[in-house]
Amino acid sequence: MAKGYTAMWKTVLQIAMAVMLIVGGINAISFLNNWGGVFKITNEPLVDAVGGLFSGSAKEIVVWLMAIIELIAGVLLILDFFHIKSLDRLDDIFILIIMIAWLVCFVILGDIIPFFKGSLTFMNFLGKLSKDLIMLACFGIIKAKI
Secondary structure, X not given: OHHHHHHHHHHHHHHHHHHHHHHHHHHHHHHHHOOOHHHOOOOOHHHHHXXXXXXXXXXXXXXXXXXXXXXXXXXXXXXXXXXXXXXXHHHHHHHHHHHHHHHHHHHHHHHHHXXXXXXXXXHHHHHHHHHHHHHHHHHHHHHXXX
């Protein structure tokens, strides 16, 4: 009973993460291209986090690369439900890339550096850090193939 219950919630988590990655990738691309309509975005967390380290065309290249990796990882998470053996290793690699990028972009560039620069208060820092660490834990649970 417990294994089936755990597997059910892992499935829900995987669907949520796939949708979040796909939407995040589309948002980052639409922010860079200034698309209107459905994709009206005033700020994009990935662009803000990467902007802390890069500027100009290097920033755009890194954001494009991260957005494409997000999209691919999201699609691979969805395709994982169809148990395509040839994609198992590929989605593991992309999830690992997303985990490392999330740690660097959001935790270090988005949370830790702004906190030590004085642009985040302690409570804001804890709130943002906890959300980003929860996301890392979700990626780890999905990667564990429970």
